[in-house]
Amino acid sequence: MLFRLFLILAFASILWAFHPKQIPLKAKFGKPHSTLTSTPSSANCTMGWYDQRIDHLTSVEPPNGELTFKQKYYYYDDFTRGVKDPPIFFYTGNEGQVELYVNNTGLMWEFGEEIGALLIFVEHRYFGDSSPFGEEDENNLQYLSSEQALADYATFITTFKTTHHRFSNSPIVAFGGSYGGF
Numbered sequence: 001m002l003f004r005l006f007l008i009l010a011f012a013s014i015l016w017a018f019h020p021k022q023i024p025l026k027a028k029f030g031k032p033h034s035t036l037t038s039t040p041s042s043a044n045c046t047m048g049w050y051d052q053r054i055d056h057l058t059s060v061e062p063p064n065g066e067l068t069f070k071q072k073y074y075y076y077d078d079f080t081r082g083v084k085d086p087p088i089f090f091y092t093g094n095e096g097q098v099e100l101y102v103n104n105t106g107l108m109w110e111f112g113e114e115i116g117a118l119l120i121f122v123e124h125r126y127f128g129d130s131s132p133f134g135e136e137d138e139n140n141l142q143y144l145s146s147e148q149a150l151a152d153y154a155t156f157i158t159t160f161k162t163t164h165h166r167f168s169n170s171p172i173v174a175f176g177g178s179y180g181g182f
Helices: 002-017 098-104 106-116 134-139 146-163
Strands: 046-053 068-076 090-094 118-122 172-176
Touching: 046 146, 068 098, 068 146, 090 106, 090 146, 098 118, 106 118, 118 146
Parallel strands: 090 118, 090 172
Antiparallel strands: 046 068, 068 118
């Protein structure tokens, strides 16, 4: 699976590097230029809540007795119109509200439009509105780990592809920055 992801990323990098219609980094007089037709914004996306497991790694019941929490996510599918098995660009949330990354991750939007990708942004557990324990989060940090976060993303993607049949055969390319780009 990792080798397949590596091949997809390598192929996408090669396509981007040799694409005949390169997007200039700066237009005349130093103003930024982009061919992007849709402004990166959470207002353009569909927002949802995913019932995520609090603990993927053990069978011990969490202190609050709840087995799941609401994890916030956004997706944008306008670029996928007419594309068979469009790729999924998946942003692995990091230390902040997911809207910050939806609104400021231009590369995903630009490249996503170019190749007809579905964009998904999932908020990291314990950040933004995705709090497993609400005001008691600071007393339950044993569930805040990169292993739990990776399991969150794996179960989210599996469920999303199962419930959105159009994307069941779509390849996935993960994006992230800072801690979320691990």
